[in-house]
Amino acid sequence: MTKTAVIFGSTGGIGAATARGLKAKGYALHLAGRDAGRLEALAGELGAGFTAGDAREPAHFADVAVALGERSVDALVYAVGSINLKPVNRLNDADFLGDFTLNALGAARAVQALLPALKRSEAASIVLFSTVAVAQGFSAHASVSMAKGAVEGLTRALGAELAPRIRVNCIAPSLTRTKMAAALTGNEAMAKAIAELHAIPRLGQAEDVAGLATFLASAESGWISGQVMAVDGGRSRLRTKG
Numbered sequence: 001m002t003k004t005a006v007i008f009g010s011t012g013g014i015g016a017a018t019a020r021g022l023k024a025k026g027y028a029l030h031l032a033g034r035d036a037g038r039l040e041a042l043a044g045e046l047g048a049g050f051t052a053g054d055a056r057e058p059a060h061f062a063d064v065a066v067a068l069g070e071r072s073v074d075a076l077v078y079a080v081g082s083i084n085l086k087p088v089n090r091l092n093d094a095d096f097l098g099d100f101t102l103n104a105l106g107a108a109r110a111v112q113a114l115l116p117a118l119k120r121s122e123a124a125s126i127v128l129f130s131t132v133a134v135a136q137g138f139s140a141h142a143s144v145s146m147a148k149g150a151v152e153g154l155t156r157a158l159g160a161e162l163a164p165r166i167r168v169n170c171i172a173p174s175l176t177r178t179k180m181a182a183a184l185t186g187n188e189a190m191a192k193a194i195a196e197l198h199a200i201p202r203l204g205q206a207e208d209v210a211g212l213a214t215f216l217a218s219a220e221s222g223w224i225s226g227q228v229m230a231v232d233g234g235r236s237r238l239r240t241k242g
């Protein structure tokens, strides 16, 4: 029987590449995103259903669940995120709460809304996203690191709570060339300097990360749960100089 994957953040670099990876594995797709025009175009290309909405709003998740009806969901990918880099003295409550709502609470709300559909699957998988900036401290990352640290905790808690029928894993990328990172990667001198901080001295491409997301979402990773996996050119663990 055809399996179904739901991808939030599907118009993003990693979300779209993961959608293509799962489509190639034969999954039927339901795509969620905030830009209705781009979402409809992508859904048309991939033969997918879609639901437009803002992932900061609880109603968006209910809308996705309604659109799915009584279908079972075999894979849920929450590839939504923000990058909001400021020194801690310039962050206000709205920054912290906004990043938390989008990155962490949104992931929890997506799981809650789709839990009945995930439970209808014989073996379902949830893939969430953290960042290298949780395992490795970076200045100006307080807000995003707090929010993504919560995603890592959520991954382990849900991995335990939903086992064995639903697996839950998380991917922690380093700087990857997508729209979100454009402020950093758009400056080639800065991009080169950051690339050289990696043991594998380049920045990530969406496909580097989507390859793991597709694997974790699929049954091929059927004995992996509760893990936070780095796709980071060695940035969180390796030091080649000094």
Ligand SMILES: NC(=O)c1ccc[n+]([C@@H]2O[C@H](COP(=O)([O-])OP(=O)(O)OC[C@H]3O[C@@H](n4cnc5c(N)ncnc54)[C@H](OP(=O)(O)O)[C@@H]3O)[C@@H](O)[C@H]2O)c1
Residues within 6 Å of the ligand: 008, 009, 010, 011, 012, 013, 014, 015, 033, 034, 035, 053, 054, 055, 056, 078, 079, 080, 081, 082, 102, 129, 130, 131, 132, 172, 173, 174, 175, 176, 177, 178, 179, 180, 181
């Ligand atoms: N790229 C990196 O360097 C990097 C590093 C560490 C972690 N990550 C994580 O990787 C995941 C995928 O990000 P990406 O690199 O693919 O970035 P991206 O291309 O900018 O994608 C981010 C996605 O989030 C969506 N989004 C943002 N705010 C939203 C909102 N309020 N409501 C609904 N959707 C919203 C974006 O929608 P639009 O398409 O409409 O903008 C986009 O689809 C994220 O969780 C991110 O935090 C990325």
